[in-house]
Amino acid sequence: MPVILIGFMGTGKSTVGRLLAESLNQSFCDLDDLIEKEAGMTIPAYFDTYGAKAFRQLEQDLLKKAINEYDILSTGGGTPTILANQEVIQAATGLTIKLDAPIDEIRSRIGDDANRPIFKKLSRQAFDELKQQRDTMYNQASDMSIDTNQRHPQEIADEIKARIFQNIDELNYASL
Numbered sequence: 437m438p439v440i441l442i443g444f445m446g447t448g449k450s451t452v453g454r455l456l457a458e459s460l461n462q463s464f465c466d467l468d469d470l471i472e473k474e475a476g477m478t479i480p481a482y483f484d485t486y487g488a489k490a491f492r493q494l495e496q497d498l499l500k501k502a503i504n505e506y507d508i509l510s511t512g513g514g515t516p517t518i519l520a521n522q523e524v525i526q527a528a529t530g531l532t533i534k535l536d537a538p539i540d541e542i543r544s545r546i547g548d549d550a551n552r553p554i555f556k557k558l559s560r561q562a563f564d565e566l567k568q569q570r571d572t573m574y575n576q577a578s579d580m581s582i583d584t585n586q587r588h589p590q591e592i593a594d595e596i597k598a599r600i601f602q603n604i605d606e607l608n609y610a611s612l
């Protein structure tokens with residue numbers, strides 16, 4: 437059953453996804469890593485060279501591929517903002533989980549990281565508004581939401597694991 441992690445940048449999708457896959461001994465893909473591998477450059481370099489539109493197109497192409505090939509998929513914060521991606525995520529048969537954190541916690545997590553071109557470019561207010569706007573999309577696209585504030589990534593991965601097994605049990609009961 438594939439698990440897709442969505443949510444705003446800095447909520448821990450990449451970190452938790454990796455831990456979850458290790459703990460379940462399942463295959464893992466971080467969509468941003470796949471993009472960097474395919475493009476042969478970092479994400480900030482790709483934004484600088486080709487622009488945001490080209491980035492979204494490459495992301496869309498690789499999402500379709502990755503969703504069929506991996507058990508655990510960590511998306512980028514902007515992935516579910518594209519309608520075609522929402523459709524691909526909703527058509528997937530597993531669980532889609534939104535990770536969340538308060539905006540100030542996000543700022544402190546990613547503040548020093550030069551790897552997020554969107555964070556670097558936006559004013560404080562625009563960044564807050566972007567999160568509010570995107571949260572609506574994450575809520576619509578996810579089956580459940582997990583607050584990651586003041587929690588260790590391993591604890592969050594363990595909670596997701598428990599939820600997966602709970603979900604499998606419910607599906608098994610429903611088919612009896």
Ligand SMILES: Nc1ncnc2c1ncn2[C@@H]1O[C@H](COP(=O)(O)OP(=O)(O)O)[C@@H](O)[C@H]1O
Nearest residue numbers: 444445446447448449450451545584587588589
């Ligand atoms: N639960 C957490 N508590 C504190 N810091 C975290 C947590 N999860 C991730 N981080 C840190 O926050 C930063 C962003 O995490 P990352 O997994 O890259 O998020 P995302 O993929 O959602 O952008 C990293 O420095 C990571 O170590």
Ligand SMILES: O=C(O)C1=C[C@@H](OP(=O)(O)O)[C@@H](O)[C@H](O)C1
Nearest residue numbers: 444445446468512513514552553
């Ligand atoms: O929010 C966004 O639009 C983006 C989030 C990033 O991923 P993370 O959410 O893993 O930081 C990465 O895909 C790119 O910088 C664009």
Ligand SMILES: [Mg+2]
Nearest residue numbers: 449450468511
């Ligand atoms: Mg990430």
